[in-house]
Amino acid sequence: MTSMRIVSGLGLLLGLGLAAGQAQALEGDAERGQQAAGTCVACHQADGSGMNVSGGESWPRLAGQDAGYIAKQLHDFKAGRRENASMMPFANMLDDQQIADVAAYYSQMPVTEAQGGEEAEEALLARGEQLALRGDWDAYIVSCKSCHGPGNAGAGSTFPGIASQHAGYIEAQLQAWQEGERSNDPQNLMGAIAQRMSDEDIQAVSAWLANQSVASE
């Protein structure tokens, strides 16, 4: 299953017309991934839970994330298609096999709880729930669920799980899309929606998603 997902991730890269080496179809090995992930734990933690850092840069939860999605992000960091000063040097340390292995390793971990939405007020959470589950079509904001899948737990290798992700991370990513600093999504699918979200919408949906639990398979 893991390797299937990575292969479909490759299809996506090809579809975008990016130079995709055949190495990206490599099958990941979770045990080898654990060895290669030695430097990741400082931020992403041993259990892959990451950390919500209020007022600073939050580190995303990787535990239970789709392997194809993780591998694509690592390749994008290496190639400069996704920019992040903290992440780039670590992505650069991994070769193609190690990327596949690390991705397999984190994808097999149970999804952990997220932080950053604990103190959000009821009205904000209600708005967040609306955006996540139903969207706001008058503003042409389609629901998160319509791409990120049932329970916003992720769909295939293209649409990551965002429920039970740290609020600080989601917020930073949506802002990055809004400002054009992140653009490694297929066909600007996320960018177009982020553009139409207000600051309050971003806060609301980040807090609500962080408060959700995801049952691991």
Add this chain to the structure above:
Amino acid sequence: MKLHRTTLAVASATLAAGISMAAWAEYEQLVEMGYPAPEEGELVHVPPTMADLEEADINPELKKVIRRGYDLFTNTQQLRGENVFNDMNCSSCHLGEGRQPFSAPVWPAAVTLPDFRGKNQHVNNLEERIAGCFAYSMNGTPPEYGSDDMLALSAYHQWLATGAPMYPDQPIYGRGFPPPERPETLSYENGEALYMEQCSVCHSEDGSGLYVDGEYVFPAPWGDGSNNWGAGIVRTHTAAGFIKNNMPLGQPLSLSDQQAWDIAYYMTQQERPQDPRYTESVDQVLEQFGPTFHKHSSYGQVREQDDHRLADHANWGEKGDIVPWNVGVPRFEDLED
């Protein structure tokens, strides 16, 4: 910006009674995104939302039934194996929970029916219209007229029409999937290339859509998981109108007219379950419906690329030999002129 405001003022002045300026403001975002502003004399209606329902001063039992209708509309898959035999929800095509202009909003059915319908050549009411979607778009068989599910669905439609005039004599803003102008030539090859580039990331290269652990994420544009050959969206212009006005999700009107038509041309020349009006052969269906409904589809045509005659099969999809009870049932035959 000033011109924009003037246009709105003119439009609102000519809107039907009961449509306030404030209501129209809800659609300002659409005009900014490139949708046409309402023309003079058009009926503009902004349907209430589910949040409005909570606030509404109506019987709490009715609220429950409308909520049930909304739930069926947005998760029609809960009727899978009973009334639905493909991978679609009502909201797969009627985006924005059936409220969205240019995405075949469903409230007009509640204020324009009963009326004569060309597709089945008799007067249909709202329930019969919804039943048609089950037989064709959902490749299934409808819930009984008057049943709880049918009543809940029609209650949701009528609730969305709250405040709109019955039998309006004006054209309705954003009704249906208005097709862009048809280009002189359509290209299957270009449509295929565009589909792979722009659509397959969500709908899969083989048109099977995207499902996570069996749960719906993106609908199947063709194949057994899709609508059958009798659904309105098999008509190329309807598919082009849907695509142009709604796809890729979140980026309506981003494809050129030519691109939207080419993708529609490609999509509507793929296989799908048989038209439930088929009794013996493709030629029989064409004899009955070729000059009307199927004049706009590729039904029974030979696909140039591989000489495959489209719809020449008795594949009913998942529903097997279940025959939708509402198809081919004439009504009012004894009425005097």
